[in-house]
Amino acid sequence: MAQNPSMSLHPARITLTKYMKVFNGITATCMIVGIWGQVYFVSWYGLYDNPQDITKMRNSWMFTIIPAVYLAVPVLFFTQGFVSTFGLLQNKPDGEGITFTDSFKFIGKKLLRLLPFNLFMMHIALG
Numbered sequence: 001m002a003q004n005p006s007m008s009l010h011p012a013r014i015t016l017t018k019y020m021k022v023f024n025g026i027t028a029t030c031m032i033v034g035i036w037g038q039v040y041f042v043s044w045y046g047l048y049d050n051p052q053d054i055t056k057m058r059n060s061w062m063f064t065i066i067p068a069v070y071l072a073v074p075v076l077f078f079t080q081g082f083v084s085t086f087g088l089l090q091n092k093p094d095g096e097g098i099t100f101t102d103s104f105k106f107i108g109k110k111l112l113r114l115l116p117f118n119l120f121m122m123h124i125a126l127g
Helices: 011-019 021-048 051-058 061-089 100-126
Strands: none
Touching: 021 061, 061 100
16 A cells, blocks of 8 residues: 655654645746736737827726736746755755755656646647
């Protein structure tokens, strides 16, 4: 019978993994803000045809999302790097460092997980 990997961890690590979900939420929020800001920013190109709408759009409450994107992107990169590094260190016994082979295996697993979707999307995009 397969043992649950979280059962082999130290109790302090189990508590820590419970609180790491906050970083996943921050990452997801930053991605949503980034996508929303980019969509709103790209919609400005439609205003070149309707210059009378520029002041209306600039006075909209949604315009405040544009500066928020500049803050959301660095926070996204920081939290994503933190979560990735935590995932790399999670199963290491205390006192052991990260070796090159551990890093290579970790990156390889991520690539194998993401590569099929990326290839599928490239196939669709390139026709």
